[in-house]
Amino acid sequence: MDAAQAFNEAVTALHEGRFLDSQKLCLEILNQDPRHFGSLIIMATLHQQVGNFQEAINLLTHAGSFQLFNDWQFVLFARALAAVGRKGEAVDQYLKALVANPDIRATTPDLYALLEEKRREPDLPHHPFPSPPWKASLVADRAFMENRIFTPMPDTYLSHWPISNWVALRAAMATCGIDLATYDINPPETSDLIFYVNVNSMRHLPEGEEISRSVLLAYEPAVVIARNRDTAVHEHFAKVFIADDSLVDNVKIFKMPMAYCEVPATRPQFDARSKTKLCTMVNSAKYWPYFNELYSQRMALIRWFEEHHPEDFEFYGAGWKAAEYPSYRGAISNREKVSIQAPYRFAVCYENNSDSPGAITEKIFDCLLGGCVPIYWGVPNITAYVPKTCFIDRRDFATNEELYNYLKGMGDDELQGYLDSISDYLVGDRCRYFTDQCFASTILRQVLGMLP
Template structure:
């Protein structure tokens, strides 16, 4: 039996496999449970690092599910799942950090094709990178054919679900600030047609750097003194994303960054599962992965006014066409790379190969 230690899940005690975990919002831990199940089927036992340490076990391999500090543990091989872009986690483009791992699972097409050469001249060879996509658990509320409420059955018009955060590098590709611009436009021009959900929106836009933090503190003081909300459309955290999206016609669906090939997160899939039409901005080649008929491409509009007019003019029939295209995609083999099962199979399959397991 091969043993692996998982690093990067602070709760420990195998909480990452627990469907009742307080952190299992929208069943986000399903990929980890499937990975554990596939591992057992192949003679591999996975635990969080603290569990193996309590048993005084030296793992055969380590698997980092977040880009945290590397902890030498005597493992024969070390693996990293690279979820985020360097704009959010700068060390994800640091050759010194990445070279501590034998294999790095990533969606990043540039790394997969070319490897990495960082700003210091350090290199990571491309054969260390293994392709995965963000895994997307299907909500339990979904029917087998992904039929959802129709246009007329949805009471809300446009929403945005996300947390109030900022990029950790200065880069024109970041979209955190563009989400705020979208929120501000709708609050000013179409306040009755827009609702904001997520964490951290009781305070102003989070900003990068010392000057950004100073501006944030100044902006935070004014609404506090006046007793006014910062974002008037804020509804609080979503109980579940499916609950919000299934009652809403359109969702502002911006990735954390744009124009990074392969960076497609759960956001657009959350919309598809609930039959909500995403207004998407992110991967420059999104239509290479997901048919263009499934979503509204934000880049096709010169302004939010143009976008809003398009949304308001949409007929129930046209809305149903978007929904049908998304359902067909979800039921096709095109969705397979984005599934939780494919995520688990790919990672465990690579570990099997590396340890020459039958």
């Protein structure tokens, strides 16, 4: 029988309590395909049932490295970790399960008790607020009041804002009895937690007792809001979440996963032969004067292509004047950013600046999800997050002409190698760091101990 039939029989045997038969079938499948996700999950389940928790953990770690878990698979992982005393890691996995399915709390009382135990560990001085449910206030720009930050917006209005990660954060907090709402609904003065989205969103810097319940979510990079990385400003918060690796100490300042990627359910199949155009770029016409800014480098590349090879370049985005840029093809909606890049072999992907380690934006993920090889320039430690085989590093070329010659000379086989690496990355463990689920569970994990 083929692998699909064997796996169906293994599932049936598991449900009927014929564990040895299920194990035998899964081992046969894994001998042929060591990455067969379903068989790894069944084997982990069987090991956990007989108390081989470490082996279950090993199998689940392997399975999770190339496919995203569902809620019950996160629970399975959490229970195995808890059984060997790794309670902190167990809580992390359980929080991910709650983000995936808030209703799972009712059917996992053992793990919910563990979450409560970890939440009550001493972290910061507690404050005299009412018992749960707790209230959390989200202080953001006025455009997001009335909980609009949790509501998808039309493409024509603030559509660049990644609403889904705030929805995930709100859902995750609700599972723990925390009501998260914008500050016009849950006033900061009467809330147990206060989340400030960027420094420029606040009425004033927190002072006095308010500091111990205030959290800064420094979402925008310093090139846009310089005070987000001001250490003097950070003193006004109990905890700070920021994308810039150079500021993270994991005591007060924590790395904030930027939720930009929706992991595909299956491995994408990109075909180099379907790429009919050479190069594109998707960027708005913005400019902030900042040390090591890359806005001017984008504009220089546009002008270089228009002067030397106008037939090989087109770009899109809001705010550009068509009369001034012959290669401009118009504004597009946020939802079109991935699909518009699909016909192109390469996409110019320059961040806003080049001096913020770890501060990766959505630009590179729009390229990757569209099956378009990014020409990347920005985060100096980009390979800590995205493999070198998935993009072209602009820093490897002295001039735009040298870069162009490399792009133009690349054959389909070499391009397919990049595309295959991108496909592997998008369904792998490293990419999941940039998901709504990771964003929500990371923040929730750190603020639970702040509750009274």
